[in-house]
Amino acid sequence: MTxxxxxxxxxEAIVEDTELPRRLKDRVYDTIEDREGVTTEQxxxxxxxxxxxxxxxxxxxxxxxxxxxxxSIGEPGTQMTMNTFHYAGVAEIDVTQGLPRLIELVDARKTxxxxxxxxxxxxxxxxxxxxxxxxxWALEATKILALGDVSxxxxxxxxxxxxxxxxxxxxxxxxxxAELVAQEIAETIDDKLGVSTRQQGMAxxxxxxxxxxxxLLQLVEQLRDIVFKGIEEISRVVIRKEETDAGxxxxxxxxxxxxxxxxxxxxxxxxxxxCNNIHEIREELGIEAAREAIINETVDTLREQGLDDVNIRHxxxxxxxxxxxxxxxxxxxxxxxxxxxxxxxxxxFEVTVNHLLDAAIHGQSDDxxxxxxNVIAGKPIALGTGDVKLxxxxxxxxxxxx
Amino acid sequence: xxxxxxxELVPDHVLLEDSEIDSVLEExxxxxxxxxxxxRNDPALPDDATPGDVIKIVRDSRTTDTATSxxxxxx
Numbered sequence: 001m002t003x004x005x006x007x008x009x010x011x012e013a014i015v016e017d018t019e020l021p022r023r024l025k026d027r028v029y030d031t032i033e034d035r036e037g038v039t040t041e042q043x044x045x046x047x048x049x050x051x052x053x054x055x056x057x058x059x060x061x062x063x064x065x066x067x068x069x070x071x072s073i074g075e076p077g078t079q080m081t082m083n084t085f086h087y088a089g090v091a092e093i094d095v096t097q098g099l100p101r102l103i104e105l106v107d108a109r110k111t112x113x114x115x116x117x118x119x120x121x122x123x124x125x126x127x128x129x130x131x132x133x134x135x136x137w138a139l140e141a142t143k144i145l146a147l148g149d150v151s152x153x154x155x156x157x158x159x160x161x162x163x164x165x166x167x168x169x170x171x172x173x174x175x176x177x178a179e180l181v182a183q184e185i186a187e188t189i190d191d192k193l194g195v196s197t198r199q200q201g202m203a204x205x206x207x208x209x210x211x212x213x214x215x216l217l218q219l220v221e222q223l224r225d226i227v228f229k230g231i232e233e234i235s236r237v238v239i240r241k242e243e244t245d246a247g248x249x250x251x252x253x254x255x256x257x258x259x260x261x262x263x264x265x266x267x268x269x270x271x272x273x274x275c276n277n278i279h280e281i282r283e284e285l286g287i288e289a290a291r292e293a294i295i296n297e298t299v300d301t302l303r304e305q306g307l308d309d310v311n312i313r314h315x316x317x318x319x320x321x322x323x324x325x326x327x328x329x330x331x332x333x334x335x336x337x338x339x340x341x342x343x344x345x346x347x348x349f350e351v352t353v354n355h356l357l358d359a360a361i362h363g364q365s366d367d368x369x370x371x372x373x374n375v376i377a378g379k380p381i382a383l384g385t386g387d388v389k390l391x392x393x394x395x396x397x398x399x400x401x402x
Numbered sequence: 403x404x405x406x407x408x409x410e411l412v413p414d415h416v417l418l419e420d421s422e423i424d425s426v427l428e429e430x431x432x433x434x435x436x437x438x439x440x441x442r443n444d445p446a447l448p449d450d451a452t453p454g455d456v457i458k459i460v461r462d463s464r465t466t467d468t469a470t471s472x473x474x475x476x477x
Contacts, residue, residue, distance in 0.1 A: 021465075021466035021467060022466060022467035023465075023466055023467060263404040264404060270404040270405075270408065270409065271408045271409050271410055272409075272410055274411065281411070283445075284404070284406065284445060285406045285409050285411055285412050285445060285446060286406055286412060286415075286440075286444040286445045286446030286447070287440055287441065287444055287446075287473075288411075288412055288413050288415070288440075288446055288459055288461070289406070289409060289411035289412045289446065292411045292413075292461075293411060295464075312464050312465065313465060316464070316465075320438075323438070324438045324439065325438075325439050326438075326439035326440045326441040326444065326473070326476060327441065
């Protein structure tokens with residue numbers, strides 16, 4: 001073997017002959033390498049001991065893995081915090097954590113309580129702070145109050161905006177003069193409010209078409225909501241310098257998300273950027289990416305609460321079931337549990353009477369194939385030893401020869 | 403439009419030949435409709451996939467090296 005000096009061909013043959021997965025085989029090699037001078041016999045013993053442990057811990061046929069997963073996630077869940085908000089350590093952005101976040105994930109809510117994105121940047125955008133800021137301004141929704149002062153002149157029925165030249169140049173780094181930006185802003189106001197604006201230098205003035213005090217105040221209200229640059233959903237962007245294997249790079253964290261729009265923006269690395277809305281991920285990247293995202297998000301939520309000893313297989317099972325139909329389904333009566341074939345199984349979960357009533361109206365029957373139905377009916381269940389057709393009988397009583 | 407298959411969250415999606423589908427179904431003792439599903443409009447699907455096709459998905463697994471999974475393309 002090339003990477004190891006203490007692993008002979010014989011040892012390699014022995015280890016490769018076991019039933020172990022690649023990851024465990026490599027760990028066996030690492031261990032042998034660390035110990036130095038392990039004989040072939042000893043290596044054989046090690047490999048076999050590891051293999052028997054591995055085989056022992058595999059799930060047996062007919063084991064109720066779903067129930068085991070439910071308990072393995074549910075018990076640690078009782079120890080999670082109930083309070084929603086908490087600074088997430090990274091970049092001072094509020095993110096829902098703990099139990100509320102876990103519930104939000106398994107309920108497959110259309111939008112999370114606190115949507116956010118992690119936006120990675122490409123090449124020079126990731127290295128140069130100026131370039132990175134270009135992307136920041138392309139993302140963050142820029143409203144009028146960030147660009148200048150708005151005053152209302154009631155006597156002349158006018159709204160006056162005094163733009164800040166420096167801010168304009170900073171937020172439109174690709175445009176050479178602030179004057180051009182001011183013109184652009186004036187045009188946007190024209191379009192959005194349906195008024196005619198007068199723009200001169202950094203000042204923009206406009207008023208209602210018919211003199212009306214109410215109209216004037218309404219215009220100011222509407223003016224505040226106009227997005228002049230960036231993406232409406234993204235209210236704030238935080239830029240951070242992070243260490244990578246190859247050096248340092250700038251990474252953006254956003255409050256609010258619009259995953260599809262962001263992936264198209266120049267400078268955004270569309271191969272790494274993610275968001276915390278599993279539905280947006282499914283829409284843009286497909287069901288398999290959504291499955292990965294569900295696993296990542298649930299694991300991170302648990303780990304953040306110090307519950308990282310929940311085996312990842314349980315969370316993988318949850319993600320597999322939620323994405324089984326090609327769309328994201330919630331766990332619970334509106335999703336997986338509500339779409340079970342058996343009437344009794346559905347009724348046993350939640351809103352019993354409704355399910356029984358519906359079943360009666362539609363004349364449904366129950367084939368008693370599943371577990372819950374059979375527990376209710378008091379029959380053996382098709383799980384574990386209950387599903388194996390074995391009979392304890394009298395064995396032929398002739399004693400064995402020896 | 404961004405190419406979804408390039409994203410690090412997206413594993414390889416490969417369209418299976420009919421003969422390969424049969425051997426997979428036989429190995430697991432399944433019929434096509436027992437497989438997990440994938441929508442036809444899924445952005446990670448190969449362009450020439452149509453409903454009824456089976457997609458082989460090779461994931462980087464967290465528990466072993468790679469894990470192979472299959473999905474049936476539906477409307």
